[in-house]
Amino acid sequence: MNNLKYSICYISFFFLFMLSMVNFMMMIHFIMNNMVIFLEWEIISLNSTMIIMSILLDWMSLLFMMFVFLISSVVIYYSKSYMSSELNLSRFIILVLLFVSSMMLLIISPNIISILLGWDGLGLVSYLLVIYYQNLKSYNAGMLTALSNRIGDVLILMVVSWMLNYGSWNYIFYLEFMKNDWEMKMISSMIILAAMTKSAQIPFSSWLPAAMAAPTPVSALVHSSTLVTAGVYLLNRFNYLLVDTLPLKILLLMSGLTMFMAGISANYEFDLKKIIALSTLSQLGLMMSILSMGLPDLAFFHLLTHAMFKALLFMCAGVIIHLMSDMQDIRFMGGISIYIPLTSLCMNISNMALCGVPFLAGFYSKDLILEMVSFSNLNLMVFFLYYISTGLTMFYTIRLTMYLMVNDFNLISVYNLYDEDYIMLKSMFILLLMSVVSGSFLSWMVFSYPYMIYLPFNLKMMVIYVSLMGGLLGYLISNMMIHSMNKFIQTYNLSSFLSLMWFMPNLSTYGLSYYFLNFGQNLLKIMDMGWSEIYGGYGMMKIVKKYSIFHGVFEMNNLKIYLFSFILWMFFVLLMLMM
Template identity: 75%
Template sequence: MNKNNKICFNFFLFFFFFSFMNLLIMIYFIMNNLVLFLEWEIISFNSMSIVMSILLDWMSLLFMMFVCLISSVVIYYSKSYMSSELNLNRFILLVLMFIFSMILLIISPNMISILLGWDGLGLVSYCLVIYYQNLKSYNAGMLTALSNRIGDVMILMVICWMMNYGSWNYIFYLSLMSGDFEMKIIGILIIIAAMTKSAQIPFSSWLPAAMAAPTPVSALVHSSTLVTAGVYLLIRFNFLLIDMFFFKILLLLSVLTMFMSGISANYEFDLKKIIALSTLSQLGLMMSILSLGFPNIAFFHLLTHAMFKALLFMCAGIMIHMLNDMQDIRYMGGMVLYIPLTSLCLNISNMSLCGIPFLSGFYSKDLVLEMVSFNTFNMVIFFLYFLSTGLTVFYTFRLIMYTMINDFNLMVVYNIYDEDYIMLNGMFVLLFMSVISGSFLMWMIFSYPYMIYLPFNLKLMVIYVSVLGLLLGWMISNMNIYSVSKLMLSYNLSNFLCLMWFMPNLSTYGLSYLYMNFSQNLFKIVDLGWSEIYSGKGMIKILKNYSIFYNVYQMNNFKIYLFSFILWIVILFMIFLFI
């Protein structure tokens, strides 16, 4: 075992053991209804004090357990996936910095330490997205960093507004001061910050772009930790936000995010981008059920989703690895014949995503949709919820058809096999959790079972839309995409749906075009124009002309002396003549 492999294995053991310890402590806390609040005052000035606070309750411990479990598996998986990487230590250090930033965010009841974790997530995710140093990675990294920077500014403004209360420990004020004007402002800022980190409309374009990162990073960062930080923050602030009108706007935006990402995933051919859009859809689901006032159910779906989505990314990573770094699903097909174990993991995680009964996704997703059916709000939200659920099955079955069932479409036969047991062992841990975590968490989180009574057809609505989505996915994957575009929609409308409602263009080219155009004109007129004439280049030209003149004078000094003498005599004669 070489040095890099040993480091990966040691970190894997550490985080796996830490995850197991968190599980035991969490069970003890939840059985005895305990909350541990630790506070260390670093500095005090005037009436303000900077304190380092740690909040350990069942929620933070459970989330830490899931983050550490996925991190341990991803580090173990990276041992093989990134084996050809010369700077593997640098990659592992970046992943560790990310994990510690996430843990700091999870255990913080204090806005200052939340800012440290929040900003740490943004900075390290930027470093990970640009890890493969090429133009696409740089563009994606800059879009990611600038989108998340809006959320960082909102957190800084929250810190400023919380100076009204003399301390940044927000948990003391949520229920007590919920009617204050300042707390309403803080609530709006927190919602905007969470929308940027969890990629809700209009900040959605950075999440698919961030797939330029290595696949282990996508499995950790863009499925279970970074993107769910916004949801977790809103769960913590839920007491304050529940009665706000802005929360209803968040409901509409998050449902539209679900719908938009579901449609876009059906037009996408990049394997990782399909899974990224699926993550975006599930984030919309979490945000929307949170907006309806069910933080525990949102947290439940957050945890179950983390397991099967990390597994899905890892399966995609193996497939990309085996196919010589090729991500287009149109070239795949028949994978189940070549890589049966990876195909098993991919299909189970896909079925869990669809909410197939008794897998982990079913317990949370079915509960969310039944709560939506049980609630009283307008038909638009209800319609979008179930349509988005159908679209999830639609793009999932389309993905299975393209990768597993259709013919193998590569012209050159590669040596495809899944005997990389390092990657498979890591995936089997998540496979086990993807199957059992739903029922395990349902017993653990909810002290009493949710029994929701609905009319028969409404109860079976999820099955109706799922079967419809499955049939559409099967039909579309057996047809030519151009004939599908002509059949379903006009070209322009299909282009609009394919490109996430033109959101990437609007958030990058659309925003930057005016400023870039202005700066280009400024560069041409000022830098290459007036400043050149009146500064360096102009002065050089004047001095050059003078030096040429004096040089001519010096080289022909006698002739010029005589000529100037005669000219001077003529001028004097003329003056005397006129006088």
């Protein structure tokens, strides 16, 4: 049985890895020859409305598929060791493969119907993966994730019905010449809202840290390249429609605030996986905000580089949690670089890539994004949100490194830390290589021309200034050196507001979900089990039953009733004859 479940792991890993390589070769061929392939398969035609399965293969979809296949193959290989004590490992692998296939459907479809199928598939399988461990916390997190994502699903459904007016669901043909059409503006507003739910922008942010209830390999896949980036990818495809529209300006503000809020909350968090989840939320805010500034290629570039080091970061966190006997609180960790040097190396390099340390993957995208922000004519608030959020990224990364690598080890006195799980290490080293080199090779591939950005010296160095300041503050605060600042930062009211993501989880769970579910329960009592019981099928059944009993008495062949009815009938006949 063990051999069977491990063979499923190996076959899935090999198959997905080979698909990734094939996609890579195709993508290079497409870029070199400037090719796009558009395939259509008509499934059914009904009253001049055709349901068509369309596939769009261009450099963007192939490159994204290559990254998703690569990360999912590595994650499945990693799961062989991480989930080795799981009895139903094959069920877990099948769920992950379902997840990847839903993402594929979303990536290659220029058709809103097939996008809906992929979008719904992501929502459903993510719910199944979040509740995988089957405890109360998982169920609550799964329900929050499912309900938040349902909003996006409903909006995509509305887009499907609205696009019936155009005679086809192939939205890709309408993007250019229907920019000024008010219906297309409505559609684009719904698409933006749907993308905000899937990519967890304010006010839908609370589900993303809650989804950490899923197994760590799932977190590595979901929070790097699949579920949370689906919204960014969709907006990337719709970007022609969205330029200079009001919803996009609102998105810029919301995504900037998401970036800022997640950066602050990560500095108050002590759960290792939640810190990385909030870091993902911050980077998603960065992608959405640069997309809403009208730079989709740059957002896509950051999406790909971020996928590599974030998947690696989650994998390192998984190894550490395993070795700490499933302890996730960073206050109990410390000095692990002595005991598990290879995992610590991977962790530190992925953290440096996240901070944008020069010549690692994150540097090429983040530096370019911040320079383009400095180059644009945005207001001061957006400018500050970008740069303060960059400083906060450095802040929580240095704080995390101090707690994990530098401080004293605080767990139980008997512990067993070892760095010899070679299956996990091999899968981490593949992503380590990509975290180092992917930024430089993508910067040559994604941009057909180099960005030459000329800025004043201080503005050019602003990224380094805020990063150094954030790193210094992270070092000092994690060592408790600024006592007066610590006193201010850890006042109860302020710290509870900032650490609870501006009370957003409370609002989404107790506020919206609780009242909506309560309203649904009352509706069920009053309508389904109340009025519709009396005046619906049950009420009709009672009336018919009463009359049938009454009628049944006549049919009992009772002599008196029979004689009485016969006399009554004769009386009516005589009456009729006399008239």
